[in-house]
Amino acid sequence: MVERQRPTSAQESPPLHERGGLTLAHWEVLAKITPKASKVREFAKAVLDGRIDPSNFSHREYLGRRHWRIVNTNILDATEGFNKIIGIAFNRRNYQLTKEVKNYVVSEDGTYISLNDIIKPIEKVAVSDHIDPHEYLKWDGFSRSWQHITIVEEWELPPDNRDILGDTNFQSMPTIKTSERVQQIKSAHVERILSRFVLLTEDVQTNAVKLSPQELLNIAQTNVQPEKLQERIRERGVVPDTTQIGGWEKLIPQAT
Numbered sequence: 001m002v003e004r005q006r007p008t009s010a011q012e013s014p015p016l017h018e019r020g021g022l023t024l025a026h027w028e029v030l031a032k033i034t035p036k037a038s039k040v041r042e043f044a045k046a047v048l049d050g051r052i053d054p055s056n057f058s059h060r061e062y063l064g065r066r067h068w069r070i071v072n073t074n075i076l077d078a079t080e081g082f083n084k085i086i087g088i089a090f091n092r093r094n095y096q097l098t099k100e101v102k103n104y105v106v107s108e109d110g111t112y113i114s115l116n117d118i119i120k121p122i123e124k125v126a127v128s129d130h131i132d133p134h135e136y137l138k139w140d141g142f143s144r145s146w147q148h149i150t151i152v153e154e155w156e157l158p159p160d161n162r163d164i165l166g167d168t169n170f171q172s173m174p175t176i177k178t179s180e181r182v183q184q185i186k187s188a189h190v191e192r193i194l195s196r197f198v199l200l201t202e203d204v205q206t207n208a209v210k211l212s213p214q215e216l217l218n219i220a221q222t223n224v225q226p227e228k229l230q231e232r233i234r235e236r237g238v239v240p241d242t243t244q245i246g247g248w249e250k251l252i253p254q255a256t
Contacts, residue, residue: 021057029097039067042252051253062250064114068105114246121213125196146209148183
């Protein structure tokens with residue numbers, strides 16, 4: 001006797017990545033449960049208003065991994081504990097949609113990453129691969145230049161406190177005093193700074209020590225082809241080979 005095939009339940013349906021991505025119903029959920037100031041909510045509203053076509057994973061042109069990680073925290077609150085019980089009891093469909101979004105977000109975290117997720121305006125850079133919290137390269141906005149900073153720690157002996165509490169044997173413990181020592185920036189340090197911005201060494205020829213983190217980011221965005229940056233990221237092993245590296249994130253079109 002041939003066993004009848006059991007109908008597939010909603011819980012057993014293929015993952016959203018295999019079904020073409022998030023639907024309008026899922027974006028409606030995201031428009032409600034995400035923080036008001038989040039870019040994901042802004043994108044969801046643009047989809048619902050008809051300003052953006054969400055098909056073919058177009059959200060990857062606007063959103064990066066860091067945006068979805070913020071969403072993941074909110075979804076956990078909506079699908080666990082007491083909220084889970086309420087959702088199943090009173091609005092099972094909405095709960096199911098929220099759970100599908102949660103699974104999608106978790107999967108998207110390991111599937112896609114944007115250039116904005118990787119290349120950021122960093123104001124402090126380690127001097128070498130061996131990270132030492134007492135020595136680093138730091139952008140100084142006042143002098144508008146990168147500086148080589150060394151943190152110096154010195155023991156500071158306290159004054160004689162034998163009269164305190166009338167105890168002639170009592171003395172305060174010495175304390176550690178810290179200070180910053182600014183040293184000369186070397187060419188190797190400049191290359192180190194540039195390498196933190198995804199090997200910009202060959203793109204910045206002069207006066208790199210005077211370029212702020214934001215200016216370096218602008219160079220990456222305007223002077224270097226995204227494909228070249230993606231290639232360098234692959235060469236450095238910044239992300240797994242299975243993760244798709246996208247381009248620079250677009251601004252979401254505003255309602256007219």
